[in-house]
Amino acid sequence: MVERRDIEIFLELGRELHFGRTAENLRVSTARVSQTIKQLERRIGVPLFERTSRRVELTPVGRRLHEDLAPAYQQILDGVARAVAAGRGIDGTLCVGFIGTAVGRFLFEVADVFHARNPTCQVQVRENAYSDGTTPLDEGRIDLLVAALSPPEGSGLSASPILFREEPLLAVSARHPFARRESVTLDDLAHENVLRPRLLPDFVDEALVPRRTPRGMLITRGPDFSTIQEMCALVGAGKGVFPVPTHAAEYDARPDVAYVPLTDGAAFEWRLLWRTTAETTRVRAFVQAAQDYVNTRRDPLINR
Structure with missing residues (x-):
């Protein structure tokens, strides 16, 4: 058996x-x-x-x-x-935040799984800006956030196990010499302006872009941005480069932006985050729905 x-x-x-x-x-x-x-x-x-x-x-x-x-x-x-939910009476409203087109679709599909199990609980899915960081969670404007980071000790945030991983790409102008290369490395960033999300907490920003390359060279930060479209516009105009997850090559495709594999960059490890003190039955049920959803799919960002 x-x-x-x-x-x-x-x-x-x-x-x-x-x-x-x-x-x-x-x-x-x-x-x-x-x-x-x-x-x-x-x-x-x-x-x-x-x-x-x-x-x-x-x-x-x-x-x-x-x-x-x-x-x-x-x-x-x-x-x-559904049987468990009926016994616990999960109802009300749950608000979940995201950044990125493909991640948004992923959340809507998880929300469908969650709602099928908890028909009296409504899920609101909201797009956040890069510059929001974890502020919407901290201020209680959302209950959960999908993010590619692990919160540090003392942040007051809890995290689910990793839901899915994506290898990093470097977004560069289509006119940039990197656009003609098969791949780049973190050491290559020492000679570039790397964009910076506006108002992002240091621990979040450094999870995306280290302060120095593996050889110890300082990484220069370029203009800042708030949204994905603002980032793409800056990259396309040749104002800087920025590491992005694999799905960006398909979901954020533009004629003026090229996406090149960043071979030694940190993988984007997506998790659900929530305030530890605000954990509820609804939050736990949504996290479980997300884990169950990804466990039945080889690629959660692609419809099968």
């Missing part, structure tokens, strides 16, 4: 394709993940994953099993969650 946890591990590994990240996301050991997959493969009789020293991939049988199990498992989760 296949246990629920075995299915969770298989679906998460099929989405992440990385044993370590799967273990981290599910808060189990890497050995537990490996043991579970081996047991599933023995039970089914064929390999579900192809493993090499460099990568993990689903086999054709594994891919088909993942496609079959993911929606069925989501239905089970939704059914259990």
